[in-house]
Amino acid sequence: MSLDLFVSHYNYWVVILLMMVGFYILISRGNLIKKIVGLNVFQTSVFMLYISMGKITGGTPPILVGDGHGGDAVEHVVYSNPLPHVLILTAIVVGIATTSVGLALAVRIKEAYGTLEEDEINRIEALVEASE
Amino acid sequence: MREEIIVRVGAKILTPFIIMFALYVHFHGDYSPGGGFQAGVILTAAFALLALVYGLAAVQRVLPPWFTRLCAALGVVIYGGVGVVTMMLGHNYLGYNALAQDPKYGQHYGILLVELGVLVTVFGVMASVFYLFAGRGRRES
Amino acid sequence: MTAQLPILQVIVPLLAAPICAVLRHGRAATWLAVLASWSALAIAVVLLGQVMAGGVVSYHIGDWVPPIGIEYRVDIVNAWVLVIVASIGAVVAPYSVTSVEHEIASRRIPLFYAAYLLCLSGLLGITITGDMFNVFVFLEISSLSAYALISLGRPRRALTAAYRYLIMGSVGATFIVIGIGLLYVMTGSLNMADLAELLPGVWDSRTVKVAYGFLGVGVCLKLALFPLHLWLPNAYAFAPSPVTAFMASTATKVAVYMLLRFFLSIFGAAFSFDVMALDRVLLPLALVAVVSMSLVAIFQVDVKRLLAYSSVAQIGYMILGLSFASVTGLTATLLHLFNHALMKGALFMALGCVVYRIGSVHIDAMAGLGKRMPWTMAAFVVGGLSLVGVPLTVGFISKWYLILGALEKGGPWIAVAVLVLVTSVMALVYVWRVVEAAYLREFSGDEATREAPLSLLAPTWILVAANLYFGIDAVRTAGVARQAAEVLMAGIGS
Numbered sequence: 001m002s003l004d005l006f007v008s009h010y011n012y013w014v015v016i017l018l019m020m021v022g023f024y025i026l027i028s029r030g031n032l033i034k035k036i037v038g039l040n041v042f043q044t045s046v047f048m049l050y051i052s053m054g055k056i057t058g059g060t061p062p063i064l065v066g067d068g069h070g071g072d073a074v075e076h077v078v079y080s081n082p083l084p085h086v087l088i089l090t091a092i093v094v095g096i097a098t099t100s101v102g103l104a105l106a107v108r109i110k111e112a113y114g115t116l117e118e119d120e121i122n123r124i125e126a127l128v129e130a131s132e
Numbered sequence: 133m134r135e136e137i138i139v140r141v142g143a144k145i146l147t148p149f150i151i152m153f154a155l156y157v158h159f160h161g162d163y164s165p166g167g168g169f170q171a172g173v174i175l176t177a178a179f180a181l182l183a184l185v186y187g188l189a190a191v192q193r194v195l196p197p198w199f200t201r202l203c204a205a206l207g208v209v210i211y212g213g214v215g216v217v218t219m220m221l222g223h224n225y226l227g228y229n230a231l232a233q234d235p236k237y238g239q240h241y242g243i244l245l246v247e248l249g250v251l252v253t254v255f256g257v258m259a260s261v262f263y264l265f266a267g268r269g270r271r272e273s
Numbered sequence: 274m275t276a277q278l279p280i281l282q283v284i285v286p287l288l289a290a291p292i293c294a295v296l297r298h299g300r301a302a303t304w305l306a307v308l309a310s311w312s313a314l315a316i317a318v319v320l321l322g323q324v325m326a327g328g329v330v331s332y333h334i335g336d337w338v339p340p341i342g343i344e345y346r347v348d349i350v351n352a353w354v355l356v357i358v359a360s361i362g363a364v365v366a367p368y369s370v371t372s373v374e375h376e377i378a379s380r381r382i383p384l385f386y387a388a389y390l391l392c393l394s395g396l397l398g399i400t401i402t403g404d405m406f407n408v409f410v411f412l413e414i415s416s417l418s419a420y421a422l423i424s425l426g427r428p429r430r431a432l433t434a435a436y437r438y439l440i441m442g443s444v445g446a447t448f449i450v451i452g453i454g455l456l457y458v459m460t461g462s463l464n465m466a467d468l469a470e471l472l473p474g475v476w477d478s479r480t481v482k483v484a485y486g487f488l489g490v491g492v493c494l495k496l497a498l499f500p501l502h503l504w505l506p507n508a509y510a511f512a513p514s515p516v517t518a519f520m521a522s523t524a525t526k527v528a529v530y531m532l533l534r535f536f537l538s539i540f541g542a543a544f545s546f547d548v549m550a551l552d553r554v555l556l557p558l559a560l561v562a563v564v565s566m567s568l569v570a571i572f573q574v575d576v577k578r579l580l581a582y583s584s585v586a587q588i589g590y591m592i593l594g595l596s597f598a599s600v601t602g603l604t605a606t607l608l609h610l611f612n613h614a615l616m617k618g619a620l621f622m623a624l625g626c627v628v629y630r631i632g633s634v635h636i637d638a639m640a641g642l643g644k645r646m647p648w649t650m651a652a653f654v655v656g657g658l659s660l661v662g663v664p665l666t667v668g669f670i671s672k673w674y675l676i677l678g679a680l681e682k683g684g685p686w687i688a689v690a691v692l693v694l695v696t697s698v699m700a701l702v703y704v705w706r707v708v709e710a711a712y713l714r715e716f717s718g719d720e721a722t723r724e725a726p727l728s729l730l731a732p733t734w735i736l737v738a739a740n741l742y743f744g745i746d747a748v749r750t751a752g753v754a755r756q757a758a759e760v761l762m763a764g765i766g767s
Contacts, residue, residue: 023444026440026444032436035440039440039444042444042447043443043447046447046450046451046454049451049454050454053454053457053458061165084454084457089169090406090410091409091450093169093254094409094410094413094417094446097413097417098413098417098439098443100261101417101420101421101439102436102439102440102443103265104264104265105420105432105435105436105439106436107265107268108424109429109432109433109436112429112432113429121433125430125433201295202295204291204294205291205292205294205295206291206295208287208288208291209288209291209292212284212287212288213288215280215284216284219280223336224277224280224332224333224334224335224336225277225280225284225332225334225335226334226335227336229336
């Protein structure tokens with residue numbers, strides 16, 4: 001792979017790095033809150049992937065130039081692709097919903113078990129199972 | 133923060149502007165970046181700021197939890213309702229052209245109404261989430 | 274009005290959900306939910322009729338013409354899955370009336386039904402939509418409500434089970450979004466029919482193959498294929514009974530549908546089997562799933578968990594049918610979608626009756642129940658026989674087509690057919706353990722234990738009757754499944 005190809009695709013390297021960081025946190029941490037942080041970083045990398053692919057060099061935000069009703073729109077304006085932005089707006093909202101459901105579950109787990117560490121929860125459950 | 137006079141007065145002054153900004157972001161959403169999602173979150177931020185400064189109880193007197201829950205449901209009904217209305221007018225679901233003689237205005241009204249539904253739901257959900265997490269008692273383990 | 278049916282299929286439960294959430298009386302919310310699920314079933318049946326009579330139904334949301342606008346596209350494959358999901362929804366909703374009052378705090382009942390309806394509309398939405406990103410949105414609608422539903426279970430382990438499902442489910446959904454994004458980069462389209470036309474032009478691109486991998490792993494997480502199944506057993510075991518019955522019979526089925534739709538319709542059967550060797554990847558996974566999970570199920574003492582592991586094994590059968598890469602194999606997969614929904618629905622509902630009366634599904638607690646709750650246990654026995662694949666039950670029909678598919682291929686595939694028979698015997702072992710406890714051991718629980726109320730038994734027996742009816746008269750179901758399989762395998766011959 002030539003250096004040019006490496007540099008010109010820098011957005012993908014950022015995405016991959018973020019994705020792996022998030023995924024690693026998700027897998028390696030036992031704390032339930034940290035897992036959600038990892039999940040968030042992981043999802044954010046996908047947002048980056050979509051947003052960066054919609055960007056056209058020199059493109060303006062996809063808002064109609066002119067009177068707003070297309071009357072005297074300037075023909076030669078280059079717009080960035082708005083669709084990935086719209087999709088990611090939806091995905092961000094989904095991400096927020098996932099995070100809040102996850103955090104709500106974490107709060108309930110903390111109330112039920114008194115801990116947020118996965119291995120301690122497993123130990124408590126193992127003790128309960130052994131005593132039955 | 134109940135004793136900090138600057139914070140209290142500052143929050144009071146800022147709140148109406150935040151709410152105004154939320155409405156601006158909503159109603160200007162079809163000409164510039166913005167729309168119901170952003171507006172709903174900004175609107176919630178106004179009340180979250182008040183709650184941080186004046187305490188949860190004071191804000192819940194103005195904006196009771198049952199109301200935020202109602203909002204969360206109402207917005208979805210507004211959104212879906214627009215679609216049902218266009219269906220009754222003989223178009224497809226969310227076919228905004230049905231809403232006015234001129235399709236240009238039909239699209240305009242349609243997107244504003246739908247985004248209003250989004251605004252109401254996002255506001256209701258975010259405020260409910262804020263209340264639920266903020267109102268949870270801190271129990272020491 | 275019939276032209277609007279595809280959208281009504283989704284928005285009837287979707288709009289009933291917020292109304293349920295604000296209703297103050299549990300009863301009102303309950304009956305609204307029942308009404309919405311019944312209308313969904315009626316719509317699904319009419320849609321299937323329309324598709325069988327006149328071919329593909331296409332619906333343009335907001336009057337935007339595809340591929341620019343979002344299209345709802347109903348062909349024989351998803352009309353079939355819609356009927357499966359909607360009919361389970363229509364049976365579980367009235368069942369949950371009594372069950373939920375028993376298992377969930379009364380102030381949460383309206384919210385329970387709101388989440389239930391959201392889950393139903395999400396699953397119907399995934400099935401009906403013809404737009405890739407729409408699939409993701411509906412997938413998250415159904416998943417988020419499913420996490421909430423599972424966490425409502427009484428034991429505190431329901432919380433950790435829901436949490437684990439949330440983490441794994443979100444990773445799966447994110448993988449699917451990555452896959453969709455990569456496809457969009459290559460083709461500039463999100464419409465499934467449009468993608469199917471554009472993709473052959475870029476088959477050679479590495480991006481498309483990577484997208485294929487991401488979509489595959491994401492969907493397999495959702496459908497709990499063998500190494501990615503870890504979220505399923507606990508989620509099913511600790512969720513409230515109606516939720517388990519509903520999820521076990523619908524959620525994984527819709528995920529299997531997604532797999533078929535993505536890989537066979539969009540990428541095309543030729544690309545999947547010839548270029549990506551999908552069959553050779555799935556075959557070992559499916560076989561390991563069937564054998565190992567049946568084995569694990571034999572050693573479970575919690576009957577709900579036992580059936581959950583058996584579900585993972587049964588998913589293995591569905592994937593096994595797909596990995597035959599033939600019309601007969603795919604017919605078996607599609608038949609098993611329906612048949613497994615019927616048998617698992619009946620079994621989990623029978624267990625719900627047991628929970629209602631004795632509060633536990635531990636195998637020792639169920640000792641001697643055969644005399645105390647004869648109708649409930651009879652339902653369990655019929656469901657269990659169906660799971661094993663005894664003739665005159667739907668389970669037999671699925672296994673029949675599966676073995677037929679294996680024999681058709683001949684050669685080493687005969688071994689697969691033998692393995693199907695062996696695992697059926699393993700299913701017999703775990704079902705027998707429960708039956709033995711219920712009928713041959715002495716009852717040791719509360720003397721006042723009686724038969725479950727009619728409001729629970731009637732929906733259970735509707736499913737049991739369906740198990741028997743479609744086991745005897747399989748002409749219609751097999752016909753639809755075969756037609757759907759031919760549509761999916763189009764362009765590759767049989």
